[in-house]
Amino acid sequence: MISGWIQPTSSGGGSGRSGSSTESFSAQQNNHTISLTALWFYWTATSAVRHVTGLVASTDGDIIYVKNVGSTYAVMLDNLSGSSTAGNQFDFPSAVDYPIPPGAIVGLVYCGNSSKWNIFSTNNGA
Numbered sequence: 001m002i003s004g005w006i007q008p009t010s011s012g013g014g015s016g017r018s019g020s021s022t023e024s025f026s027a028q029q030n031n032h033t034i035s036l037t038a039l040w041f042y043w044t045a046t047s048a049v050r051h052v053t054g055l056v057a058s059t060d061g062d063i064i065y066v067k068n069v070g071s072t073y074a075v076m077l078d079n080l081s082g083s084s085t086a087g088n089q090f091d092f093p094s095a096v097d098y099p100i101p102p103g104a105i106v107g108l109v110y111c112g113n114s115s116k117w118n119i120f121s122t123n124n125g126a
Contacts, residue, residue, distance in 0.1 A: 009077045012032070013061045017037055017039035018037065019035075019064070020039065020040035020041070021038040021040070021042070022043075023043055023044070024045075024046050025042040025044065025045050025046065026047065026076065027050045028053065029050070029051070029052040029053065030053045031054050031055075031084045031088050032054065032055050032056065032084075033055075036058075036121070039064060039065060040067065041064060041067070043060065043100075044068070044069055044075075045068070045072075045075045046073070049073050050075055050083075052075060053083040053084040053090075054078075054081065054083070054084025054089045055088055055090075056088055057085075057088050058110040060110065061109065062109065063096025063106050063108070063110075063120070064108050065108075067102065067104070068105075069102075070101050073102070074099040074100055074102070075100045076097055076098070076099050076100070077092070077097065077106070078090065078101065079091065079095055079096055086115065087115040089116055091111075092119055093119075098119060104122070105123040106111045106123050107121035
């Protein structure tokens with residue numbers, strides 16, 4: 001566990017996820033379907049920066065961690081992108097897209113009130 005980060009358990013933190021899922025992206029991901037059980041997602045952008053415009057909706061309070069395990073390209077989380085259904089979109093402070101550079105980690109939580117994914121923690125990979 002990373003110091004200062006929320007660690008979900010089966011008794012709280014949303015769905016009680018555990019385990020991991022690894023994916024490589026060679027194109028933009030719209031309404032991207034993620035494992036309903038994995039807590040950690042290890043993503044790689046191949047041959048260029050790859051955009052993820054949204055994740056298939058989850059339950060209120062559901063928490064996931066995403067790490068860019070690539071060595072060259074960022075994975076870009078697109079803020080309120082119309083390429084994904086409204087309930088699957090990301091909603092970030094200052095309404096800006098959020099890059100996950102190689103080695104970096106981002107914690108995301110699904111907010112049932114707004115029906116959006118929000119960032120709750122980051123690590124720049126340094």
